[in-house]
Amino acid sequence: MAKEQGIGAAVKRKEDLRFITGSGRYTDDLNQPGQLYAAFLRSPYARADILDIRSEEAEALEGVVAVLTGVQMAEDGLGDLPCGWQVKQKDGSDMVSAPHPPLAVQAVNYVGEPYGIVVADSIATALQAAELVTTEFRELDPIVDLVLATDSERIHADVARNLAYDWELGDAEATDAAMQRAAHVTRIEITNNRLIPNAMEPRAALGIYEAATEEHTLYTTSQNPHLERLVLSAFVQIAPEHKLRVIAPDVGGGFGSKIFIYAEETAVLWAARRVGRPVKWTASRSEAFLADAHGRDHLTTVELGLDAQNNFVALRVSTRANLGAYLSTFGSSVPTYLYGTLMAGQYRTPNIHVEVSGVYTNTSPVDAYRGAGRPEATYVVERVVETAARELGVDPADLRRKNMIPPDAFPYETPVALVYDTGNYEASLDKALALADYVAIAERKAEAAGRGKRRGIGLACYIEACGLAPSKLAIALGAGVGLYESGEIRVNPTGNVTVFTGSHSHGQGHETTFAQVVADRLGVEFDAVEVVHGDTGRVEFGLGTYGSRSIAVGGSALCRAADKIIAKGSRIAAHMLEAELEDIDFADGQFQVRDSNRSLSLGEVAFASYVPADYPEDLEPGLSEKAFYDPENFTYPAGTHIAEVEVDVDTGVVELVSFIAVDDFGHVINPMIVEGQVHGGVVQGVGQALLEHGIYDDQGQLQTGSYMDYCMPRADDVPDLVVDATVTPCPHNPLGVKGCGEAGAIGAPAAVINAVVDALGTNDISMPATPEKVWRALQG
Amino acid sequence: MQVEVTVNGQAHVLEVADNTLLVELLRENLGLTGTHVGCDTSQCGACTVHMDGRSVKACTVLAAQAQGAEVVTIEGIGSADALHPMQEAFRDCHALQCGFCTPGMIMSAIDLVSRNPGIDNAGVRAGLEGNICRCTGYHNIVRAVIQAAQNM
Structure with missing residues (x-):
């Protein structure tokens, strides 16, 4: 019964039926009586002062209800959009966070930055009215170039050198000394290309205000509705928390881009209150390109020192990270705590130092995008290791193996602030090499050469820290909130189960996997468990979904709640069965008196708890329990990804011929879903390596603002993928699970580029390895 | 303008603005929200429906072009208990x-x-x-x- 659909089973998803029949309910599908529509006034310039906004003509247009600007928002007392992570600089001072009003008031700092909102009775009218608003700007020279930015004019008055922070981690002196003693030093410069997340559902918001009760409701495309409510009430102060309900219904993908507290959602709710009617806004894709937070965008110099026996002795990393025009919600943490801490990779490099300059530019804010810091770190480590192997003339797999942290070295404290809990890196390397038939690559290269193709193979042995996070550690590192998760299990009087989680699914399949966990723990049928998420009005609290934290943290919270259900149920059962509490065993949904045939089902106990006639006197009625789970450490998924490519020497086109991912996610709740997560992550990583690039021109105009210009991976860009696993269970959470959501995007870019480098025989190639770049590299 | 169109087997006569897109007609006029809009350059295909038996991107078809056509959307190909x-x-x-x-x-x-x-x-x-x-x-x-x- 339950076990067949319990932990470890490839159960088909509960959520699919509504999606395949077109009955999903996304934010833009929802409408309210009397609803109005919003369009935003957006800056056409990368940097300008706002001198005057004339909206009389727009306001006169039939159907226009209001034209509101940042000035009015400020007059209403709304606060800035905060950055949630504080970063301490090298000198101990705090990072410099520039004010970020939801709607710009005096100056605009990136193309697409909103400075006003038009509300009208139709989308067409709102858009037409926005065109009729005349805004006088004073154009200023935009600061776009990441290198020149720190020697340019100030974007924000209080930010010298446009530098948000100058941060470091690790022992600089020891690393310098070890580098001096190294027998060989490999040094490379690396660009990590700017990406635009592109969840397929554009962001949307529907704001509702009830004047009589002062209740605010915001339906929105959020990965973490409780955090949105917290920030909107505590910082933006749009409404007190008990008068604000945030609902994230079906959400069409996020990949990080829907974590953040944005201007538009805030403005829509504020506008709804101002005009006294519901207001809806749905981003066009063009708006999404301009105004969603982007990802990555690093320039890095990395040096790896090796001794005469090819042991890694020192790693020195210097990175310049583009943060965009403002610090987005988590923007400061991504190139620091989620990046520098991963520089040990899978290796026992004893001396590591990383320094990161976080730089403001007149571009869209940069924040977490699938992997968030860890793909960038993996790219740095795995590119320099690969290059070292080529320089030394040793097999790249052998060099990695020689330097890996061995399985008996855990827990392993790295020189960059993490303690890896468990792992077996060589096991996943071996499995991946076997699947790739690595030993026979020379034959495949020769065969390809006969067809005029250059074939290459590339590895990435990645590690990541996910399952954010131990609250104590995160807060010590500057996080403004705890990073636990909540879970509640309500056994209903008739014995079926409603589960409430503060985690949020926007494609991950929580309604299925979380039901599997609870069904398994409580011994009830999978179909008797319903999972509720994404509504601050129904779920007590939560921190949402990002950083591959849902099952490791949210699932663990549900395990704790299930333990409490069993504990209370045992007391009820002991009373009803006239037995001692110590003699009650719980298994497969039955409370049983040990060594007897007397038992009660969970349903019978639940019913008794709600109809408490024969019931313990000192026990409250009801069978509903909640738990907050705060992990003691991150989880550390790791694995080996191997890409094989063929390069057409005439055209420079790179064909990804095969991709093998062997990942260690510990125990797996639903292997079908986990494989799907790997597939999706890998193709996003392949997109970064070969196709995707967010490009601004020197005037700060986005050159890649549509699917005609920004190259998304399509079905014919990728082959079938080979996904396999090794298992070392996480030792510190009740399910033994690690996060699986980001691994694909973390390992794939380095694996693919290492394969391209192998094929070309030159290191002189950057992401994305477009046909033009590859062709030029081939011309030497 | 008036558009006569059959959607998922049901005939409709609808009054719409001249510049109404087929996807707007489906989502806004008929409440068939299973057809989604994912871009504004006819690239993503989230709005694909069938018109007279062929797939079209409904963001790129004017409602007027669907005059007299048979349109089938995701809601029309099967049901929860009889899936396509x-x-x-x-x-x-x-x-x-x-x-x-x-x-x-x-x-x-x-x-x-x-x-x-x-x-x-x-x-x-x-x-x-x-x-x-x-x-x-x-x-x-x-x-x-x-x-x-x-x-x-």
């Missing part, structure tokens, strides 16, 4: 995650398979080039389409 083989295959193969591209993907795939019985992996990949999915990496979508092709 393509819907069944998508669920069976885990060919969807967030579900946003799924209706358009299914509508494109049905048209692709009906025009190309016995289609292979490369054919499916080429044929679905006009539908973008950001979640699945396409692996399971391709599996699903090939599986459905055997049952259609």
Whole structure:
């Protein structure tokens, strides 16, 4: 019964039926009586002062209800959009966070930055009215170039050198000394290309205000509705928390881009209150390109020192990270705590130092995008290791193996602030090499050469820290909130189960996997468990979904709640069965008196708890329990990804011929879903390596603002993928699970580029390895 | 202007503005929100429906062009208790995650398979080039389409 659909089973998803029949309910599908529509006034310039906004003509247009600007928002007392992570600089001072009003008031700092909102009775009218608003700007020279930015004019008055922070981690002196003693030093410069997340559902918001009760409701495309409510009430102060309900219904993908507290959602709710009617806004894709937070965008110099026996002795990393025009919600943490801490990779490099300059530019804010810091770190480590192997003339797999942290070295404290809990890196390397038939690559290269193709193979042995996070550690590192998760299990009087989680699914399949966990723990049928998420009005609290934290943290919270259900149920059962509490065993949904045939089902106990006639006197009625789970450490998924490519020497086109991912996610709740997560992550990583690039021109105009210009991976860009696993269970959470959501995007870019480098025989190639770049590299 | 159009077997006479798109007619006038809008350049395919038996991107068709046409949307190909083989295959193969591209993907795939019985992996990949999915990496979508092709 339950076990067949319990932990470890490839159960088909509960959520699919509504999606395949077109009955999903996304934010833009929802409408309210009397609803109005919003369009935003957006800056056409990368940097300008706002001198005057004339909206009389727009306001006169039939159907226009209001034209509101940042000035009015400020007059209403709304606060800035905060950055949630504080970063301490090298000198101990705090990072410099520039004010970020939801709607710009005096100056605009990136193309697409909103400075006003038009509300009208139709989308067409709102858009037409926005065109009729005349805004006088004073154009200023935009600061776009990441290198020149720190020697340019100030974007924000209080930010010298446009530098948000100058941060470091690790022992600089020891690393310098070890580098001096190294027998060989490999040094490379690396660009990590700017990406635009592109969840397929554009962001949307529907704001509702009830004047009589002062209740605010915001339906929105959020990965973490409780955090949105917290920030909107505590910082933006749009409404007190008990008068604000945030609902994230079906959400069409996020990949990080829907974590953040944005201007538009805030403005829509504020506008709804101002005009006294519901207001809806749905981003066009063009708006999404301009105004969603982007990802990555690093320039890095990395040096790896090796001794005469090819042991890694020192790693020195210097990175310049583009943060965009403002610090987005988590923007400061991504190139620091989620990046520098991963520089040990899978290796026992004893001396590591990383320094990161976080730089403001007149571009869209940069924040977490699938992997968030860890793909960038993996790219740095795995590119320099690969290059070292080529320089030394040793097999790249052998060099990695020689330097890996061995399985008996855990827990392993790295020189960059993490303690890896468990792992077996060589096991996943071996499995991946076997699947790739690595030993026979020379034959495949020769065969390809006969067809005029250059074939290459590339590895990435990645590690990541996910399952954010131990609250104590995160807060010590500057996080403004705890990073636990909540879970509640309500056994209903008739014995079926409603589960409430503060985690949020926007494609991950929580309604299925979380039901599997609870069904398994409580011994009830999978179909008797319903999972509720994404509504601050129904779920007590939560921190949402990002950083591959849902099952490791949210699932663990549900395990704790299930333990409490069993504990209370045992007391009820002991009373009803006239037995001692110590003699009650719980298994497969039955409370049983040990060594007897007397038992009660969970349903019978639940019913008794709600109809408490024969019931313990000192026990409250009801069978509903909640738990907050705060992990003691991150989880550390790791694995080996191997890409094989063929390069057409005439055209420079790179064909990804095969991709093998062997990942260690510990125990797996639903292997079908986990494989799907790997597939999706890998193709996003392949997109970064070969196709995707967010490009601004020197005037700060986005050159890649549509699917005609920004190259998304399509079905014919990728082959079938080979996904396999090794298992070392996480030792510190009740399910033994690690996060699986980001691994694909973390390992794939380095694996693919290492394969391209192998094929070309030159290191002189950057992401994305477009046909033009590859062709030029081939011309030497 | 007035548009006469049959959608999922039901005839409608609708008063719409001249510049109304087919996808707006479906979503706003008829409340058929299974057809999604994922871009504004006719690239992503989330809005794919069938018009007179062929797949079209409903964001690129004026409602006026659907005058007299038979339109079928995701809501019209099957129901929760009688799924189309393509819907069944998508669920069976885990060919969807967030579900946003799924209706358009299914509508494109049905048209692709009906025009190309016995289609292979490369054919499916080429044929679905006009539908973008950001979640699945396409692996399971391709599996699903090939599986459905055997049952259609």
